[in-house]
Structure formats: C-alpha cells, structure tokens
Amino acid sequence: MSEKTITFTIDGVEVKGAPGQTILDAADAAGIYIPRLCHFKGLNPHGSCRVCTVIVNGRPQAACTQPIAEGTTVENDTEDIKKHRSNIVDMMFVEGNHFCMFCEKSGNCELQALAYRLGICAPKYPFQFPDCTLDASHPDIFIDRNRCILCGRCVQASKDLDGKCVFEFVGRGAEKKIAVNAEAKLSDTNVDVTDRAVNICPVGAILKKREGFKIPIGERMYDAQPIGSDIESDTKSIK
C-alpha cells in the first residue's frame, strides 16, 4: 500500500509531504527554511515563540504545529511575515538582558543569528531591563536568566528526553521565568551536565561552565553562514 502524498505550495513552490507532517517539517525536507526558535527536532512542537508563523490560506498559523493539507497555499518569505518575525525577535531582545558583546554564546546563539538574518541591527522597542537572577550553584552548569527567551526547550527535553523534570516555568505574563525543580538551587536537583536539557538552549541561558570562548571567532556556528543555511539546499535563495 503506497502512502498518500500531500501537495501544497510555499511561496508558490510546490512541496510534497506525508499526512500528519507539519508545514515546518515538510519545508525542511524540501530545503525551504522557515525561521524558528522554540522548535527543536525530537521534541513535540508547541508553537510558543510564534517566530515560525506563516500564512496558510490567508490565516496566520505556527508552521511547527500546523499539519500540511492538500492544496493549501502557504506564504513564508514575504515582507509582511518577515516584519512580523522581526517584531517578535525584537521583543525577545528587549524583554531580556541580551548583551551579545560579552555573551559566550555569541556566534552560536540562535536568537542572535536570527536577528542578523532578519536584518535587525538594534532593537526598536524600549529595553525593559528586567531584574533577573543567576544560578551558578551547580559545579558544571550555569543558568543566566537574563538571556532566557522562555522557549521551553529545556522544560520539555528534561521531561521527555531525560525523564527528570528538572526545569519548569513559574509565574505568568511578564513575570514568567524558568525555574528548577528544587527548594532553591540547581545544585539541589538531579540534573547532569550530559542531560539533553542542558545542551539544547538556543541562547546563553543554560550553559556548561568553563566552556566559554573556547571556540575562536571565525569557527563558531553562525560565523560563516546565516542560520537556516543547513536546511536550504540553495543558499543563493537567502534574502
């Protein structure tokens, strides 16, 4: 029995996928990059960051959660959507304390790389300068909440991949923060430096200690090519 193929278009390009596949996964397979931050292969998509928003038959949808459907028209790389994504990324910068100039994740940071790809030179919204805490209690792991974008990757990875529930969100709205499953500190949890949750942060919020700046400038992940280049089959299509 042959599996049914679903055909749809992204920015006018015909794309084929399997039933149940999300727009984002089908786009990846077709070499079309849809920007994302919270999504990570191997974790259940939850559409929280909204960076992957695309227009499906005229309506905005999160590409990481929306299943493909026969004959649908998806808009991805349009000026309107890029502006929308740029605004979201911009807000992430001002809602935290992101000082790329001395952040050890610089050059390997998905938020920074996405900002560069979207052409953000400086945030246009006023900085919120939130008062955030650090947790350096663990001998090998460091949490800097100044840089957390609340993507939830660590929460999910700890639960689904590590089977530990080390991380969880607390608070709501502007008060929402990443917390650890202990009375006070990360060192009180059963987290280990080899946990997937510790190695999945898109920004510099959860770091392995004493690793910073070991990779020289020029050899970092996004020094040579923009984020998404690995997905795009033809880098010339990057705009």
Add this chain to the structure above:
Amino acid sequence: MSDQNLKRVIIEPVTRVEGHGKVSILLDQDNKVKQARLHIVEFRGFERFIQGRPYWEVPVLVQRLCGICPVSHHLAAAKAMDWIVGGENLTPTAEKMRRLMHYGQTFQSHALHFFHLCSPDLLFGFDADPSIRNVIGVARKYPDLAVQGVMMRKYGQEIIKATAGKKIHGTGAIPGGVNKNLSIEERDVFLKDIDQMLEWGRGALKIARDYTIENLDKVKDFGSFESNHAGLVRKDGCLDLYDGYLRAVDSQGNRILDDMDPQKYTEFIQEGVKSWTYMKFPFLKSIGPEDGWYRVGPLSRINVCDFIDTPEAEAARKEFKAITDDKPNHITMAYHWTRMIEVLHSIEKINELLHDTDLQGTDLVVKGQRREEAASILEAPRGSLFHHYKVDENDQVVMANLIVSTTNNNEPMNRAVTKVAEDYLSGQAEITEGLLNHIEVAIRAYDPCLSCATHAMGKMPLIVSLFDHEGQLLDKKVKE
C-alpha cells in the same frame, strides 16, 4: 581670597585624547593661576557590574571599558584568571600568541597617538590655527606621515584580529591560555610587510627624537617636574610590556620598589579618593599619599628598566638615557620619544615572534589548582594596568578592582596641567585658544584614556568659557 573672587576658565572637553574630561583653572583678579585641575567627568562602574558574572566571561566583558586598547584589559583579566584556574604557567604557544597580540596593540595604539592625536601640535606648533592643527591638517600638509600612521595602525590591528579573532573586542585569551594559534598563512601575510613596518617604526622614532632634541630648551620644562616612576620589568631588569615584576624608582633613580609580585600589589599600592573627580589617586604605601604618587607609561618604563631585549630599541634607549646621564628623565614631552622607542621595540618583537614556530603549536590551554583570588599587572600602552579579582566557589566574581594606567597618571597629569597653567597662562591679559591648547598638549603627552572608552572624534565641541571674579560669563568660544 575666597573662590567667589576668582575667575574660572574651563576647557571642556579636552580634545585629541581618549574619553571625556575637562580642565578647570581658577584665576585671581590679576589673572594669576590659583588652581588648575583635570576632571574626569564620566563614571563607568565596571567593578560593580561584573560582580556575579562567571570568571571566564571577565576577559571578554571587561575589555569593553575601552575601544582603543581593549587588548590591555582583555590580557590583564586573562592573566588574573590564569591564576584563578591555576594555569599561570602558560604553554609557549599560548604565551607567545598573547605577546603577539599585545605587541600588535602597543604598536597600533602608539602609532595612533603619535601620528593622529599629538602630531598636529608637534608639526604645526602648540598655538597654531586650530583649523589646521588637527589630523586633517596633517593629512593635507604631510600626506606620507598621515598614511604611515594609518598603515601602521592597520598592521597592528590585523595582528590583533589574527590573535584575538577581531580587531576590537576579540576573545583570543581565555583562562589558562588562548583559543587559537597562528596559521602559516596568517603569519606569511604579516611577514610580507614587516620590513616596511620596521622602517616606518625607525622613521617615527627619528621624528620624535629629533623634535625633542631640536626643541629641548622649550620642552625640557614644559609641564615637567621631578617624580617617582613605575613600570614592569622582567626578573633580569629587562623592559617587559606583557608580564613581570613592578619596579618603582624615585626622581634620582633610586629603587623604591623592586621585584614586586603583582599578586601582592595591595601591600605596596594604595588608592586615594578626592571629591572633585571620579578618578582615584594611587600612591606607594611606603611613602604615603603626599609624595608617594608616581608616573607610568613609556617614559617611566624606559626610566625604570635596565635594558631592552631588542637591538634597535636598546640602542635608542641608551641614546635617550645618555641625555640625563642614566638618571630618570622627567621631561613630560619626552613621553613622545619613549613612546616611539616602544613602537620600534614592539615591531622588533613582532618580527621575532613571527619567526618563532611555537606560534603554530597546538597546546593551547593549561589548568591546575583552583584559586579564589588573583591579581595581574600588564603594561598597557598608557602604563601599568592592575586587575584584581575574587571569585567564589560557584565561579562567580565577588570583587573586582581595576587601577587603569591613566589613573596611575592622575596626579602627574594634574601637576602637568598646573605647571603649564602657571608658566603660560598666569598674568596673561587674554586667555587665547592657543594658550589653552598648551594645557591640552601637556595632557596629551600622557596619551590618557580618560574614560577608557571610545569617542567619536570630531563630534566633540571644544567650549572655553571665561568668567569674571563675580562668576559672570565674560567670553565664550565654541569650536565645533
């Protein structure tokens, strides 16, 4: 006489220096100078806001103090963090990569200062028309010199990029070592131009030397005064810009301090505070705050060292020291000559390092017994730079103290300002821009980095205000 009966002359901002500062001069009714001060009008707060940060971040973070010689802070912090991780005995590759970075920055920083910040005063005269007495004027009248300055600076900056990853604010030095070596391809690019740089280094030294000798009568007393001098030397007394022991000599050359271990600097150096400036006033503890102040920088380094380990710079040092019969030289304007001796020394050192295969080694990082407190001293282009940190068991910085080069020169710069004000302004019926520039010339000799930060050259207006003894504004001149 109360302050109300004095006229106040303000130079704000001081131009062609790094950062923002102002000079205030109080004149009595006969225009005699009663007081002259250099004020630093910025507050940075780095020592406070790096508290809580992980120690490995500090060499990258703290260099943001400065845009002109960030490598100094980068390396000084890295040297302190070497001690924190027990990696103070670096591998040959790591130490030589750091030295290459440091000589590259000394070369570019000194070239920038000599060709672009101070040369207008030397080439056109202290009171020349300010519309000519600037870097554009130099480029018009002496295009070859202006280009040399740019190209020498570029060469130094490219070395910084090859060793630190970026020309400004790189990441090359990490606790216990470095994150890269120098490839053969990178090395060969620098070797291609090394002879030209050596030639230009010799030429720059000749300009500074000839200027000082030809104008000795004028410059020997210009902003000059006897003082103590301090600087790093190697164990054998050789000039060492990257590492060593602090030595201080008095005005006659007698050693006050020798073989001072940077880890114990608090036993020998103390910092005083005054209400009218954000800069502290360091002094030698053994002598006290009144007479324990000292000068740092190229002049002091040449005054305190016994020899230089590169042949051409050593010959230049001997010629320089012969003028004062091997005693310390106290001529403020001689900073320029000694700065150019260091330019030649730096490029000789770069040449030496580029021929050293250790730079292609792959053993980059060491570590050992973890410590909770460490200090370092490095000779930044502008003088001795002290970094001191305490790090807790969670790897977070809990205390930082920085004594930057310009802070060490605070009292001397104030003395130079006072001396020039007394010698040139006192009793003058009219305070002209040219006269006020004499004050700035004395400050510029120290190549101060007033905020240890960048500024946009050409976008800082010079405002000179003249008040009468009742505080009424008599005259105000603004140079955009």
